[in-house]
Amino acid sequence: MAATLVSLALSILFISSSVNALSLNYYDKTCPHLESAVTDAVKNGIVNDKTVPAALLRMHFHDCFIRGCDASVLLESKGNQKAEKDGPPNISLHAFYVINNAKKAVEELCPGVVSCADILALAARDAVALSGGPTWQVPKGRKDGRISKAADTSQLPAPVFNITQLQQSFSQRGLNLNDLVALSGGHTLGFAHCSSFQNRIHNFNGSVDIDPSLKSTFAATLRSICPEHNKVRSAGITLDSTTTAFDNAYYKLLLKGKSIFSSDEALLSTPKTKALVSKFASSQEEFDNAFVKSMIKMSSIPGGQEIRLDCRKVR
Ligand SMILES: *[C@@H]1O[C@H](CO)[C@@H](O)[C@H](O)[C@H]1NC(C)=O
Numbered sequence: 001m002a003a004t005l006v007s008l009a010l011s012i013l014f015i016s017s018s019v020n021a022l023s024l025n026y027y028d029k030t031c032p033h034l035e036s037a038v039t040d041a042v043k044n045g046i047v048n049d050k051t052v053p054a055a056l057l058r059m060h061f062h063d064c065f066i067r068g069c070d071a072s073v074l075l076e077s078k079g080n081q082k083a084e085k086d087g088p089p090n091i092s093l094h095a096f097y098v099i100n101n102a103k104k105a106v107e108e109l110c111p112g113v114v115s116c117a118d119i120l121a122l123a124a125r126d127a128v129a130l131s132g133g134p135t136w137q138v139p140k141g142r143k144d145g146r147i148s149k150a151a152d153t154s155q156l157p158a159p160v161f162n163i164t165q166l167q168q169s170f171s172q173r174g175l176n177l178n179d180l181v182a183l184s185g186g187h188t189l190g191f192a193h194c195s196s197f198q199n200r201i202h203n204f205n206g207s208v209d210i211d212p213s214l215k216s217t218f219a220a221t222l223r224s225i226c227p228e229h230n231k232v233r234s235a236g237i238t239l240d241s242t243t244t245a246f247d248n249a250y251y252k253l254l255l256k257g258k259s260i261f262s263s264d265e266a267l268l269s270t271p272k273t274k275a276l277v278s279k280f281a282s283s284q285e286e287f288d289n290a291f292v293k294s295m296i297k298m299s300s301i302p303g304g305q306e307i308r309l310d311c312r313k314v315r
């Protein structure tokens with residue numbers, strides 16, 4: 001009996017250390033002023049560029065979906081070894097300097113102690129809170145990885161995904177339909193480039209040109225911004241009408257035929273996910289609570305094994 005208990009205790013210990021168990025007080029002794037240093041860097045970024053919060057939230061999501069939350073998205077390409085940040089969806093990534101500045105400040109406070117992956121997770125939380133969204137305590141103790149490959153960006157859920165593909169992509173990472181709908185609400189911040197919704201407004205399928213689930217006046221707006229042979233790489237539209245405010249406008253617009261991506265519209269294609277969209281559209285509080293829960297879950301996807309000194313390169 002005692003032996004069984006000991007081996008059970010050991011196996012629990014082993015399991016938790018093998019996934020880098022995270023904790024709220026991870027840096028309490030080793031870097032007590034970590035969080036305010038990160039928050040300052042995020043605030044400084046926002047002063048110059050209102051799109052910084054959207055960029056940080058997107059960057060954290062991208063990081064966690066490839067090799068776990070291990071700051072692989074922050075590594076720079078080396079010669080012809082292209083890193084994630086130089087892979088195809090790189091148009092949606094920017095503001096890396098905010099994380100690099102935060103890391104510099106943190107290294108001055110407590111050298112070699114805090115992972116870039118933790119800094120990014122904290123910055124994403126700050127991005128939401130500083131945009132008027134909910135705040136929460138971030139479990140910490142992530143480790144940084146050594147590998148970043150441009151080709152891996154094909155593992156990110158694509159804007160053209162249907163509900164089956166979205167569900168599969170999320171469940172491979174331990175995330176369920178609740179998480180899918182709640183985390184899609186992150187589209188309350190941000191911008192969509194024409195290339196990511198072109199499929200809905202030109203040659204939708206063999207018999208119709210425009211996705212019939214789009215409200216026609218809204219589809220006309222999208223087409224005027226993004227003509228069929230759009231050459232302006234930067235052209236596009238904000239993901240919701242209140243793009244710098246973290247709110248539930250995204251869900252309200254979905255219900256009005258004003259979704260941007262096929263993957264947004266897909267949330268209305270099953271009764272379960274549609275009910276969640278309606279719930280979040282009618283209650284900011286329900287959305288906030290669900291978002292926080294799912295963010296903590298997503299940002300705990302394990303990965304990495306060391307602490308980088310410079311977020312852009314392995315030691
Ligand atoms: C982004 O990805 C494209 C390939 O899709 C590549 O040509 C480009 O160099 C990458 N980097 C930047 C900064 O655009």
Ligand SMILES: *[C@@H]1O[C@H](CO)[C@@H](O)[C@H](O)[C@H]1NC(C)=O
Pocket residue numbers: 162163164165
């Ligand atoms: C989603 O797309 C996949 C791949 O194209 C297809 O096999 C599947 O049937 C689609 N599912 C739905 C619900 O449309």
Ligand SMILES: *[C@@H]1O[C@H](CO)[C@@H](O)[C@H](O)[C@H]1NC(C)=O
Pocket residue numbers: 205206207208212
């Ligand atoms: C094209 O989309 C319309 C509307 O969703 C649908 O009725 C039609 O069957 C689709 N056609 C093809 C060829 O997929």
